[in-house]
Amino acid sequence: MATTTPARERTRREIEQQAMTLFVSRGYDATSLQDIATAAGCSKATVLYHFNGKPAVLAAVLEPSRIALNKLVTEAAGLPAAEAQEFTLTRFIDLAVEFRGLINVLQDLLPTIEQYPEFTELITDGIRMTELLAGGTDDQLEADLAKFAINGLLGECRHPGERTDAELHTLCDTALRRILRLTP
Template sequence: MAVSTPARERTRREIVRQAMALFQANGYNATSLQDIATAAGCSKATVLYHFSGKPAVLAAVLQPAAEDLAALVADAAQLPRAEAQQLAIDRFIDLSVEYRGVVDVLQDVLPEIEEMPEVAPLVANGMRLIDYLAGSDDPLEQDVARFAVNGLLGECRHSADSSDEDLRRLCEVALGRLLRRA
């Protein structure tokens, strides 16, 4: 006998799915809760039943990427610096390619992301990722790592004509050239 997903869970998933599409197409700030509700085929009250507000919807949209980033940071924390840097580079490339759409959404909210406690763990793990990518406590290496991350995320965002493999290759070459190995 097949197990079915409860209606509430299906509705929640649809809200998140539609929010992702709308945030990516229109931007976070240009998308209202009513827009999300209409796209999901429910009322705004239903959206608010599942989420405390638009930042909570955003957190749900970002959750899979945030969980994978948290796992990367936790894994890197267990390794010596050089190995942690290589792991961070390899997995950052994978995450950048896998979550291209999320990068669109994330780039749109960066100016106000620190004001959203719902995504604070994602921001904190992003900062830890920079440390691992830099492979050093040197401020210049940290700046280069930040520069590399921002550049690659920007390329992931505007890479509609690039295949995943092309984007992966670009990320590998760029990070290899920009980041000194620890």
């Protein structure tokens, strides 16, 4: 017997998909709840029934990337420092390429992201990923190099149409390894 998706779930999914498209094309700040509702073919009240505001919509849109980042840092945490650093570098590049459209949205939100409780786990995992990329050391230079590498990678991923996924992956892998002084 075929199963059908309940209408509420379909509506929520449509809101998330349309919000992602609008956030990527217009930016978070330039997209209103009414814009999302119109694109999803529903009312603003329907959007607010499913989400308690625009930050909650964005949190839902970012949920797959948040889960992937959490999985990355959880898996890396059980590895020796050098292996964890290599694993983190490789998986972070994979995630950045996979979610490159959302990086631009996230980058625009970074200056104020701590104001939103919806993103606490994402922030915590981002900090942990930085520590892993630094090789698990307390050396401030290594920590700063890891931050620099992450910001450079995120900056490059803000331009989704300029490189193919393969080109972006190669560029990010080469750049991060050079900055972090790691061999391929």
